[in-house]
Amino acid sequence: MAAHSGRNWAGLMFLCLLFVSVAASSNVEDQVGGFFKSGHTNNWAVLVCTSRFWFNYRHIANTLSVYRSVKRLGIPDSQIILMLADDMACNPRNPRPATVFNNANQHINVYGDNVEVDYRGYEVTVENFIRVLTGRLPPSTPRSKRLLTDDRSNVLVYMTGHGGEGFLKFQDAEEISNVELADAFQQMWQKNRYHEILFMIDTCQAVSMYHKFYSPNVIGIGSAQVGEDSLSHHVDPSIGVYIIDRYTYYLLEFLETVTPDSKKTLADLFRVCPKRVCVSTPGVRTDLFTRDPNTVLITDFFGSVRNVEITTETITLKRNDTAQLCSGSSCPGSRRGKRRKKLAYANQFPVEAAYEEEVTKPQWHFPMYFVAALSVFFITVVSAFRI
Amino acid sequence: MAERGPTLLFSVFFCLLCYVFHTVASTKDEYSEELLIIPFRSGQVYSHFEFTTLWDVDFAQGGGGRYKLQHFRLFPRALGQVMTEYRVQEMHLTLTQGMWQQDKWGYPVTSAAPGAELWAWFQQEVDDVDQAWFGLTNALSGLFCASLNFIDSTSTATPHLSFRPQGLAEGLFSTKPSHLQYATLPRENVCTENLTPWKKLLPCSTRTGLAALFHAGQLYNTQYSSLGVHLRPVCRNDSCRDASLELRQVLSTVADPPATLNGKQDWSMKRYFSRSLSGPCPMAVTSRVYVDVTTNQTSSFTLKPEPTELKLTNYQGYNRKLAVYDLWSFPFHKEHGLNVDMKWKKEVSYKELFPPRLYVHRFVTGYGQEHGGIMSLLYNRHPYLEQQIIYMELLPWFTRMYLHTLKVETTEGNLVQPLLTRYTPGRDRQNPYLLEIVLTLPPDSTTRISFSFERAFLKWTEYPPDANHGFYISSAVLTTILRQADNFTVPPHMGSGLQSGLFHSSTEFPLRLHTETLLISLPTPDFSMPYNVICLTCTVIAIAFGSLHNLTTRRFQYTDLKKANSGGMRAWLAQLFGRGKHATSEDKLREPGKESEDPGEESETSEENDYIGEQRELVTPRVRAESDKKDR
Secondary structure, three states: OOHHHHHHHHHHHHHHHHHHHHHHHHHHHHHHHHHHHOOEEEEEEEEEOOOOOHHHHHHHHHHHHHHHHHHOOOOOOHHHEEOOOOOOOOOOOOOOOOOOEOOOOOEEEEOOOOOOOOEHHHHOOOOHHHHHHHOOOOOOOOHOOOOOOOOEEEEEEEEOOOOOOOOOOOOOEEEEOOOOOOHHHHHHHHOOOOOOEEEEEOOOOHHHHHOOOOOOOOEEOOOOOOOOOEEEEEOOOOOOOOOEEHHHHHHHHHOOOOOOOOOOOHHHHOOOHHHHHHHHOOOOOOOOOOOOOOHOEHOOOOOOOOOOOOOOOOOOOOOOOOOOEEOOHOOOOOOOOOOOOOOOOOOOOOOOHHHHHOOOOOOOOHHHHHHHHHHHHHHHHHHHHOO | OOOHHHHHHHHHHHHHHHHHHHHEEEEOOOEEEEEEEEOOOOOEEEEEEEEEEEEOOOOOOOOOOOOOOOOOOOOHHHHHHHHHHOOOEEEEEEEEEOOOOOOHHHHHOOOOOEEEEEEEEEOOOOOOHHHHHHHHHHHHHHHHOOOOOOOOOOEOOOOOOOOOOOOOOOOHHHOOOEEEEEEEEEEOOOOOHHHHHHHOOOOOOOOOOOHHHOOOHHHOOEEEEEEEEEEEEOOOOOOOOOEEEEEEEEEEEEEHHHHOOOOOOOOOHHHHHOEOOOOOEEEEEEEEEEEEEHHHHOOOEEOOOOOOOEEEEEEOOOOEEEEEEEEEOOOHHHHOOOOOEEEEEEOOOOOOOOOEEEEEEEEEEOOOOOOOOEEEEEEEEEOOOOOEEEEEEEEEEOOEEEEEEEEEEEEOOOEEOOOOEEEOOOOOOOOOOOEEEEEEOOEEEEEEEEEEEEOOOOOHHHOOOOOOEEEEEEEEEEEEEEOOOOOOOOOOOOOOOOHHHHOOOOOOOEEEEEOOEEEEOOOOOOOOOHHHHHHHHHHHHHHHHHHHHHHHHOOOOOOOOHHHOHHHHHHHHHHHHHHHHHHHHHHOOOOOOHHHHHHHHHHHHHHHHHHOOOOOOOOHHHHHHHHHHHHH
């Protein structure tokens, strides 16, 4: 009887444990599943401003607004490619050097104190842009200028400048067409260089740029329909030109309310600038996208997936902490007693030596083939005369 | 049991190895930071930050085999790896915005050309210097967010006389400059994006220490702002049997208080850096602020707070009184931060300033877009001593220098014979023109060096997108040795840090001066012309061809005008505007039956004529049809 009740208790305990473990594991599974819901493991951003000259100040401000948001939401500088075709912040015409504001009342300095521009000035060309996207860069390109994405990367591509129906102007010198852009994305797809792309463009007739896309997992957002102009927001009298475009102004306002753990979806992003404030009609293309935009988080593209381990221990830096350093001959790899001759600094003004070197210059050099040919010539001439 | 023996031995050995490598991990390196503040007599305030890292790793003249920099501690790893990869012996990079005004401010601690200037000595073992240079410029462009990748053979030269190694160099190496590469990019602009990666190389970054003063909005709101990275091998100690690697990061700014304060010169850290110092960098061996109070006797200002010590330095005409704040001994807990504050009683007086002994200006001469000239004025203000200098000019390939027009003379007209002229002609689209002249400037004189050049036509693809801005010619460099140190802000010294220059005396002071960069306009095509030409051509073709086509493919038929002109004015007006009149008359006359027999082109041409509005009248189709029948 006791054994029987003991076995019952054991069985009950076992069942309880089983339930608890199942519950716990399902919780863990949920957590684990949560990590992989969106399918991407890293985030990249390619932000391009294609216009140069002071009157295109607003395009630089547009790009820097998105750069600021993207950095604030977690994407590190090493995973952002920022291309600015001109320098507005330290331009001599800027009354407030090293700043680019989104607002005439100087609300937000979108340039900030911690900005890294990867492609600047004349480097912003169609060729460089397509090379960055497709990864076909020369071997000497440094790492900060490469888009090192893989098939689990979500890429945000933002472009702004002057555009028309089916093209975007780069620096008043060349254009990129929507066909080229679509082909570049297709190359990326074939080389497994992205998981999903969010393509945003703020130009006149913006939606024409994504009409030709045919690669999967791409969302396109444009600020104006074909036949419409994307308008600027307001003028700053001290700058003298329009300082930001409407679409990006309201986009920045919206993104400022987004935090890294925000649950806002792309559906909110599509509604960011209605016609009554934007004057132009923004357009969206989602037919190539497999997931439902209502379930896609904004931070899937604007934020970053990062593994962060927080530690609470502190390290006190001590002055002259040279306890673990070696010096002189006690270091591994030092050559003991090998070089004992005295080293010296170079003479900074060695004109006399150079002068002597120059004066004793005249030397004639006869290459071998010349000597051979000359000797053959003389031999033939001599023999001819002899004969 | 038998297995445990070897594994035990192995683990003991492994532990020992770990212990050994743990204690002897990295070579000794030390870091020091210094700030020098000098108020000039013209009202501007010069702030010069110097961050020096000395690493006792001996890589100069490795005697064959790659040198290895590893176990980085205070020395930045990003820069160290670039140096190792491209076998760099010595490197100097400066990114400058603005022009150093020699006649007002004297000589800077490190002279820098406006824009970007990069020169590097490669190790003797490097075979392909061009390849290493190419790799170095690309790597640095990524490291400092500057477009240094635009440096190629068209902007690179090898000066033989002007740029000597500033670090340790063995005899042969210093006189054979084949491993020196020098390039400038005068168009390069400097902004926060260059400061950001630069300050990330510092051990304490901008968290604490002197670098905490870096606020980009203030640093670039100045007349002159220069970032520099200088790497060279130095003597480890006085006996100089071993070498150390010295990295010097330099930031110089010249702020202009009278411009913003309406004549008052008052300067404080809180105002010009937006913050005050809160402590030294814990990794720094020395952390000091020097304020030059020499002019306190002449134009008095009050300096707050009290410096930790006052130092006097006097050698070779260099006479300075410096207030030193040692951040390691400054009582931060009492004072709540160090805010150096200088207040003047009187406004700045813009009386005549005393220019230094030697200074130089350069400008473009000539007019038009075919030829031009460059003239440099070299001033030697010493009353009785002459000065031997090296003057270097680097011209891009599209300004083709004419060497025979080179003229060196004083403003009084006396010809000055150069001791040595070294000229490397350029090649179109390949090499720039390099001119180095060694000459002796007569005492108390102004020497004029001038020459002409020809401007080249570029191919239309070679123009930058803003072609009408113009093209830059990089600054000329003047190198010399002075015997007096009075015009220097800090006399140059081969040692490390500002203290070696300020407090250790020397007899010879190498000087390098940069002139202004020049902006010239090349013959630039009108880039809207292709569009204009296409419009014009299409219009001409449309009109001419259209008219010709009309003339050749229309059939003219004679009409009997007697019938048509009845009706007088009304009929005439109707004819003028009356497309409708024609149409209705045609409709009336056209009978359904006959219509099918009408040749199609008749009705077409009639309609066409109606459309263009010509006043040609046709014979009615009915009559035409009958004539056709007759023909058949």
